[in-house]
Amino acid sequence: MIVQVAQAGTLESSDCLVTVSPAPGLELEWRGPSASLFAGRNRSLVETVLAEKGLEGAKIIVQDQGALEVTLRARIGTALDRARKGANR
Amino acid sequence: MRAILRSMLYIPGNSPSMIQQAPVFGADSVLLDLEDAVALSEKDAARDLVAAFLKTLDFGGQVVTVRLNGADTPYFEDDLRAVIPCRPDAVRLPKCSSPQDVRSCDALMTELERKNGLEPGTVKLHAMIETARGLSNVQAIADCCPRVTALTLGGQDLTADMGVRKTREGTELFTARCLVALAARAAGIAAFDTVWSDVNDNEGLLEETRTVIGLGFTGKAAIHPGQVAWIHRAFIPEPGEVTKARRIVEAAEAAEARGKGVIAVDGKMVDAPIVTRARHTLEMARLAEEVL
Known part of the structure; x- marks a missing residue:
């Protein structure tokens, strides 16, 4: 469960900055050149990471600076882990 | 995987642009760094990123090592x-000060390897010697566990621990270098020298690399991609050495084919260690000709 706002990544080239906050379902905002070019992939990638983390919803903003898919996955995962820290405390 | 590692390039573990380019910098091995190159607030992000790249990126035959945070930190475990489930070639254990440090790390690695269906010992361990205590225990560290396949000297931390200044000449590291190289050679494992920190002084890097090769080191760490070629250059044998080595190896192979154990080259008796060294010289010459 997402309990707080969290970020992961940077605005450097080949990276991305992911911001996550609580939301009942998936709200995705993708910023950057790949937003429309890979819209389908982007959404499916976020859904996959959410499922891997056992989460159903979150508001996720991705500022994509030309990151590879492997980087996107890692940064989204880190942001989600940070956002749910303290959920079970 | 390469057998001879002349260079080991540090790659910051939280930099995707550097990690994704790691295979093109030409280093024999890369070291994905989770320790000093990563801010305390980004340890989790770097760990996630390095693990993701280890699972995905084709490093093109480079040896891939991960430098862990120290065993005395909350990040180590x-x-x-x-990292272990991603099966890097090795992990580097910083501030390794006693055989017990190695054994504790080995025990956890073995547990994780078993849990992830890997043969225990699959991931090797490079022990980083960068404390006065570690240096005084260096041979015991090298010998204590078959998982240890390299010793690496950490010059910055060692000089800090010794309370001395690190100089361009490196006099303060002379004893440490001799001890690390000797321990590694006695254990039959690799020895990596510390980094040359002035990225604008490549002539100094070349000179230092030649010096440490002369002390018995098998490779040297690089902190900038531009240092890799200079390190490799220090390993290139002189043309005369290559010619002589070729004659020795040819004579040894001819003698072996005739069932003779002892050979003479240019009127001098040549024994097995000289043939081994000649083969190493030819391998270094071959590596020098390799183009990416």
Whole structure:
């Protein structure tokens, strides 16, 4: 469960900055050149990471600076882990 | 995987642009760094990123090592739990000060390897010698566990621990270098020298690399991609050495084919260690001709 706002990544080239906050379902905002070019992939990638983390919803903003898919996955995962820290405390 | 590692390039573990380019910098091995190159607030992000790249990126035959955070930090176990399932070639254990440090790390690595269906010992361990205590225990560290396949000297931390200044000449590291190289050679494992920190002084890097090769080191760490070619250059044998080595190896192979054990080259008796060294010289010459 997402309990707080969290970020992961940077605005450097080949990276991305992911911001996550609580939301009942998936709200995705993708910023950057790949937003429309890979819209389908982007959404499916976020859904996959959410499922891997056992989460159903979150508001996720991705500022994509030309990151590879492997980087996107890692940064989204880190942001989600940070956002749910303290959920079970 | 390469057998001879002349260079080991540090790659910051939280930099995707550097990690994704790691295979093109030409280093024999890369070291994905979770320790000093990563801010405390980004340890989790770097760990996730390094693990993701280890699972995905084709490093093109480079040896891939991960430098962990120290065993005395709250990040150490999480680092191992994230990295071992991704099966890097080795992990580097910083501030290794006693055989017990190695054994503790080995025990956790073995547990994680079993849990992830890997043969125990699959991931090797490079022990980083960078404390006065570690240096005084260096041979015991090298010998204590078959998982240890390299010793690496950490010059910055060692000089800090010794309370001395690190100089361009490196006099303060002379004893440490001799001890690390000797221990590694006695254990039959690799020895990596510390980094040359002035990225604008490549002539100094070349000179220092030649010096440490002369002391018995098998490779040297690089902190900038531009240093890799200079390190490799220090390993290139002189043309005369290559010619002589070729004659020795040819004579040895001819003698072996005739069932003779002892050979003479240019009127001098040549024994097995000289043939071994000649083969090493030819391998270094071959590596020098390799183009990416």
